[in-house]
Amino acid sequence: xxxxxxxxxxxDRGRIKTYRIGQLYMISKHSCEQSGGGEGVEVVRxxxxxxxQYGPGQLTEKxxxxxxxxxxxxxxxVPRFFYVTEKAWNFYPxxxxxxxxxxxxxxSIRIETRFENNNGSNSNVFGDTPTPEKNVSFLDILSxxxxxxxxxxSEDLSRWQSSxxxxxxxxxxxxxxxxxxxxxxxxxxxxxxxxxxxTRTEEFIHRNIQDILLVGHRQAVAWIDEWHGLSLExxxxxxxxxxxxxxxxxxxxxxxxxxxxxxxxxxxxxxxxTDERSLxxxxxxxxxxxxxxxxxxxxxxxxxxxxxx
Numbered sequence: 001x002x003x004x005x006x007x008x009x010x011x012d013r014g015r016i017k018t019y020r021i022g023q024l025y026m027i028s029k030h031s032c033e034q035s036g037g038g039e040g041v042e043v044v045r046x047x048x049x050x051x052x053q054y055g056p057g058q059l060t061e062k063x064x065x066x067x068x069x070x071x072x073x074x075x076x077x078v079p080r081f082f083y084v085t086e087k088a089w090n091f092y093p094x095x096x097x098x099x100x101x102x103x104x105x106x107x108s109i110r111i112e113t114r115f116e117n118n119n120g121s122n123s124n125v126f127g128d129t130p131t132p133e134k135n136v137s138f139l140d141i142l143s144x145x146x147x148x149x150x151x152x153x154s155e156d157l158s159r160w161q162s163s164x165x166x167x168x169x170x171x172x173x174x175x176x177x178x179x180x181x182x183x184x185x186x187x188x189x190x191x192x193x194x195x196x197x198x199t200r201t202e203e204f205i206h207r208n209i210q211d212i213l214l215v216g217h218r219q220a221v222a223w224i225d226e227w228h229g230l231s232l233e234x235x236x237x238x239x240x241x242x243x244x245x246x247x248x249x250x251x252x253x254x255x256x257x258x259x260x261x262x263x264x265x266x267x268x269x270x271x272x273x274t275d276e277r278s279l280x281x282x283x284x285x286x287x288x289x290x291x292x293x294x295x296x297x298x299x300x301x302x303x304x305x306x307x308x309x
Contacts, residue, residue, distance in 0.1 A: 017232075019115060019182060019184075019220075020092055020232070021227055021230055021231075021232060021235045022220045022221075022223075022224065022227055022228075023220055024235045024236070024238075024239055025220075025223065025226065025227035025230070025235050025238060025239075026216055026217075026219050026220040026223060026227075027216070027239075028238060028239045028242035028243065028246075029219075029223065029226075029242060030215075030216055030219060031242070031243075031246050032242050032245055032246040032249070035246045035249045035250050036249050036250075039065040039250070040064075040065055040246060040249060040250045041062050041063070041064050041065075041246055041250070042062060042063040042064075042065070042083075042246070042247050042250045042251070043060065043061075043062050043243040043246065043247060044061040044062060044063060045059070045060070045061045046058065046059075046060045046061075046239070046240075046243065047059055049089065051089060051091050054089075054091030054094055055091060056091075057089060057090045057091035057092070058089075058090045059087070059088070059089055059090075060086075060087070060088045060090070061085065061086070061087050061088075062085070062086040062088075063083040063084070063085060063086075064083055064084045064085075064086055065082075065083045065250065082101065082103070084099050084100070084101055085099065085100050085101070085102070086098070086099050087100075092115070093114055093115040093116070094112070094113065094114050095112070095113040096110070096111070096112055096113075097110070097111040097113070098110050098111075104192070104194075106191070106192060106193040106194060107191070107192045107201075108189075108190065108191050108192075109188070109189070109190045109191075109205060109209075110188075110189045110190075111186055111187070111188050111189075111209070112126060112186070112187040113184060113185065113186050113187075114126060114184075114185045115182060115183070115184050115185070116182065116183055116185065117180070117181075117182050118181070118182070118183055119175050119176070119181050119183060120138060120175070120183040120185075122183075122185070125185040126185075126187060131187065137210065139210065139213075139214055140175065141157060141170075141214065141217050141218045141221060142157045142158060142170045142171075142172070142174060143172060144214055146211060146214055146215050146218070147211055147215075150211070150215045154222060155218050155219055155222040156222075157169060157170045157218060157221060157222065158170060158171075160221070160222050162224050162225050162228070163225055164224065164225045164228050164229070165224060165225075165228060167224070184217070186213065188206060188209055190202050190205045190206065192205075
């Protein structure tokens with residue numbers, strides 16, 4: 001799926017640099033706001049890195065605790081407390097973000113992002129195979145709906161106005177004539193190869209990624225008076241301070257509730273036995289089976305699945 005986000009930030013020459021500062025500020029503040037109660041975002045490392053193709057950049061690794069945000073059908077096979085690992089390689093104007101879960105080896109999400117100074121008109125921004133039109137979502141930070149729980153009047157861009165820059169409020173159709181403008185292109189690939197859950201899991205992932213990124217990009221604009229004019233060094237210092245605060249909130253909540261270590265997930269194991277008596281000794285409830293003593297033929301091993309407590 002290809003997502004296109006439009007932004008009205010920055011000067012004509014420094015648009016991407018300005019957006020980068022706004023994005024770093026938004027991610028740091030948003031992560032801190034969403035952390036607490038044993039959940040949120042813990043930054044494991046944030047360091048400079050060099051990519052052989054894209055040059056110098058930043059590597060960030062995070063642990064995202066979000067047990068309560070899972071749908072009820074997913075909680076059936078997920079440990080009560082767990083985290084998702086996020087690794088992001090930022091080589092502006094191109095970034096790669098990957099998500100994984102240690103106990104779900106068949107689960108993966110990969111997001112590629114490229115920023116360009118246009119209004120989403122590039123149909124092959126990644127320069128390889130164009131995304132089919134049916135898989136392209138054009139998201140507008142002004143008019144697209146967000147979950148009601150995330151709505152704040154101060155972040156409503158139809159009412160927002162910046163005192164520092166004089167920008168806003170945005171009006172319907174702004175993407176066609178607003179100057180300056182830029183677009184954040186995101187190619188999202190997700191996979192969950194578990195029979196019976198694949199389709200709705202992937203739909204859940206795509207839907208939530210759209211909601212999260214839409215809310216975040218609205219905030220990046222709405223908070224412009226807080227970050228406008230900051231240098232990259234200054235916003236990096238703000239990022240470090242907010243990471244310490246966020247990590248402290250997550251760890252403090254976990255220690256208070258005994259959530260510091262996620263319990264082992266429940267997995268099925270295969271066992272081979274020759275009679276019902278052996279199964280019962282192992283505490284396994286069996287289905288109706290014939291009595292071995294009444295069978296004249298040799299007993300072949302019966303393979304069943306058990307779920308350890």
